[in-house]
Amino acid sequence: MAIVPKPLYQAKAEFFRMLGHPVRIRVLELLQEGPMPVRDLRAAIEVEPSNLSQQLAILRRSGIVTAARDGATVVYALAGGDVAELMRAARRILTEMLTDQEELLDELRAAEV
Amino acid sequence: MAIVPKPLYQAKAEFFRMLGHPVRIRVLELLQEGPMPVRDLRAAIEVEPSNLSQQLAILRRSGIVTAARDGATVVYALAGGDVAELMRAARRILTEMLTDQEELLDELRAAEV
C-alpha cells in the first residue's frame, strides 16, 4: 500500500476542524492545567457521558491527547504540543474580530435612523 | 435587538471551525503575502469559481478578511489579526502530532508558511 502524502493545507484544515467543537475546546482548555480523569472532565463540562466519550475519541484519534487507564478511571492528558500558545493566538485574533464587530454595533446604535 | 452573549468556548469553536476547510486555509495563507484579487486566488487554488466565492463569503462573514471592489475585480485582504502567528502555532503542534507520518513531516519541515 503506497503512502500518498496528504497536502499540507488539507492536514491543517483537518487539524482546525478537529478543534471546532465546544466540548473539545473545553477539554483541551481543562487539560492545559494538567492530566485529568474523565470523571472530572464530566463534572466540569455539561454533556452526556457518551457524548463526551465521542468527543474524547476524536481528540485521541487526532493525536492531540493521550489516555491512560488507572484502575477504574481513565486519565487524559495533552500529548505534548504547545496548545496554550495556539489558544492564545486564536484568542488574539478573536478579540480583534469581536472588537471590530462591537465597533460596528456601536455605530449602528449611534445611527439616527 | 437583544444581545445574547455567546460563551467564549463556543466562539472559539466557531472560529476554529471557520478555519477548518482546505480552500479557506489556502486563501488565508495566500493573503498573508498581501491583498489579492479573486482572480489571483482562483489561479492559485484549484476550485470552481462559485465554490471559491462560497468559501470567501464564509471568511468575510466571520470577519477575518475584508473585500473591496476595484472596478471589475474584487480584492481580498486579511482584516488585521495576526494570522501568521496562529498558523505557526498550529504548525508546531501538527509537527509534533505527526512524527509517525514521514512524508507529511517532510512537507511540514520544508514549508515556509
Place this chain on the structure above:
DNA sequence: TAATGAATTGAAGAAATTTTCAATTCATAC
C-alpha cells in the same frame, strides 16, 4: 461470581456543512 460504577463503542436519525448549477449583479467595452 454477581453486582456496580466508569468509560467506551456502534449504529441510526438529526443537523450542519459542502458542492454544484443556474441565475444575478456590477462594471466595462462595443
Place this chain on the structure above:
DNA sequence: GTATGAATTGAAAATTTCTTCAATTCATTA
C-alpha cells in the same frame, strides 16, 4: 443599450458531523 468578463448569490443535492441510546468492556467490591 447590448454584450462580455468577473464575482457573487440562492437553492438543491451530496456529504459529513453531531447527538443519542442501547449494548459492551474493564476493574472493583460485595
